[in-house]
Amino acid sequence: MQKVSVVGLGYIGTVLAACLCEKGLSVHGIDVDEGTVDKIRRGIPLVSDGLLPALIGRHTSDGRFRVTTDMSVVRNTDVILVTVGTPLNEDYSPDMTEVETACRCIAKYLRRQHLVILRSTIVPGTTAEVILPILEKGSGLKAGEDFMLAFCPERLGEGTRVTDFEGGVLEEFNSIPVIVGGVDSRSTDVAAQFWDSLGMDTVRVSSSRAAELAKLADNWWIDLNIAIANELALLCEKMQVDSDEVIEAANTLPKNRSSVNILLPGCGVGGSCLPKDPWFVHYLGRKCGLELKTCRLSREINDYMPVHMYDLITQALKDNGRSIEDARIAVLGLAFKQSTGDTRNTPATALIHLLTENGAEVKAFDPWVGTEEGKRVAGECLADSLEEALKESDCIALVSAQPEFRSISFGEIRTLVASPCAVVDGRRAFSSEEVRRNGFTYWAIGLGKKS
Ligand SMILES: NC(=O)c1ccc[n+]([C@@H]2O[C@H](COP(=O)([O-])OP(=O)(O)OC[C@H]3O[C@@H](n4cnc5c(N)ncnc54)[C@H](O)[C@@H]3O)[C@@H](O)[C@H]2O)c1
Incomplete structure (x- = not known):
């Protein structure tokens, strides 16, 4: 060996x-x-x-x-x-x-x-x-x-x-x-x-050059594909159509040796690669005398999604007769993605910043992220437990779909949160039926309010 x-x-x-x-x-x-x-x-x-x-x-x-x-x-x-x-x-x-x-x-x-x-x-x-x-x-x-x-x-x-x-x-x-x-x-x-x-x-x-370009092409494609999914989600919300349904249907079209494969929209793209690699492509283009547009555009669109998540939260609160200044928000998830504790470029940072800047009281929790790292992202807003984050919250905002959040029983937590309480699902991870059956309102990226 x-x-x-x-x-x-x-x-x-x-x-x-x-x-x-x-x-x-x-x-x-x-x-x-x-x-x-x-x-x-x-x-x-x-x-x-x-x-x-x-x-x-x-x-x-x-x-x-x-x-x-x-x-x-x-x-x-x-x-x-x-x-x-x-x-x-x-x-x-x-x-x-x-x-x-x-x-x-x-x-x-x-x-x-x-x-x-x-x-x-x-x-x-x-x-x-x-x-x-x-x-x-x-x-x-x-x-x-x-x-x-x-x-x-x-x-x-x-x-x-x-x-x-x-x-x-x-x-x-x-x-x-x-x-x-x-x-x-x-x-x-x-x-x-x-x-x-x-x-x-x-x-x-x-050549090594072809391999280097293939790596960047993958991430360029992924980031741009997510950007399309995100813009489609924004459009679907306006048109009162569910983007999940549209994407599932659209993806049945065979294309070349594969099929259309629109990825999922969400409240933001993070991690160390997707927010970075399209810029490598952009840099490389410039070195070759090209002003490549798609990589810059995908970054712009995907960086906007935490702002849109914030907008959905304010709408959901307003719908319940609350305003951001007197609301308590449980932000669930600090990692950029589920099943990891990686907080690099996490959308949670921008979202928590927007919420607190506009007067909300925020309690954020992620069981995959250690206390030191959690403090770095959420500062004073870091909660020690899911229960502490949820307590008396007017809105539950899901940022990363950690397995522990996916298995939340809305029947069990309904007495813990304020009434009314809105759920804003940034990852389409909760069952809208279960959420609504237990007296919450349900909002999601690519859907708006579930009526
Ligand atoms: N994180 C991902 O999921 C992912 C996926 C695909 C590709 N990549 C790429 O892989 C590479 C590594 O990513 P990462 O997330 O692990 O980075 P990282 O920053 O987490 O890790 C880099 C490590 O290298 C160490 N290091 C720096 N200089 C060194 C040296 N001279 N000798 C020995 N160690 C040294 C650092 O101390 C650090 O522990 C990057 O190019 C990244 O773009 C990352």
Whole structure:
């Protein structure tokens, strides 16, 4: 079995390491952050994501996953996977510093036969034009001859990537094909063989540049598709038609080898990728002399959705004879998405800000988000429990459809909340029938008020 090192133990690195351990590999994790390494060493990942905490606990205690701040351990491994962060600068340009710094350090320990795979989302051209020279210069070795270099983008979705591992099932990791683009054909072959040896499907492309663009094309498409769903939802609310019904019907049209596939609208798009990657595309377009419009537009539309959620809340309150200034709002969900504790770019931030700025009393809760992180997002509005958040609320606003919220019994909570109480469902996660049967009014994105 090959020995692997994973450089960068953030959200992606820990998931990847855990999945590789499940495949039977021995994994060395390296991160510059001592606090991160210390936590993982104790079996605690930085974020709750599906079954990730259980997997990390399992493999730090069985010794298959070892972590350190010392980059020299990569020398004793066969494959080096790079999963460091690639954030946006304030002017929306990409910041490739972490990848470049990590690769400068890796270069010192590079040896013949090494396979280096970049997994971070990067600006197309980076692997061949920036990383290759860094690795060659720092090691004195030649890519494609002495060591192999490829880009294989991370494609797993947060909250769904490690959902069922008992019995060896890691659904997304096993089922999503790995795009493989080497800096030369030998690098592509060797990188593809690595994934093949793990039983994973691969899609070989002719260059690292094509693989880099394919990753961005995926997220460009997803963000734009959600933007269409969101604008359709706004239109449906005006036309008093349910967007869920429209989308379900529209998606039955076969198109090319697939079908129309409009995604779901919601109260906002967050996380580390979708709010960022369309800007990478925009930046790249400009570098090529193009002013690409769709990526900018999708960002604008999707960033507007927390404002629309706020508007729905004010309408729902007004409908119940209340106003925002004297209302108590339970905001359910601080993570950007269900089944994760990741709060990066969460729509909850903008929504809580709008609500409090306009005089509402807000109590926010998310069982997947720790207290420290919760305070960072919700400040003084953070509640310690679901019960505290719901108590005497005039409106329940659902931001992330955590399983614990989906299973709320509206019959049981009706005595806890104020009367009347409105439910504003930003994720279409509640049953409108159950909500209304128990005396609440039901409002939702893409529906407005359920009459
Ligand atoms: N989060 C996701 O769901 C997701 C999905 C697909 C792709 N991606 C891409 O994967 C990459 C990683 O994302 P993430 O969310 O895990 O980022 P992250 O910021 O959570 O993690 C990056 C980690 O790298 C460490 N690091 C930085 N410089 C280092 C160095 N020189 N050596 C060793 N470690 C170093 C940091 O301390 C941090 O722990 C990004 O490019 C992102 O766009 C993320």
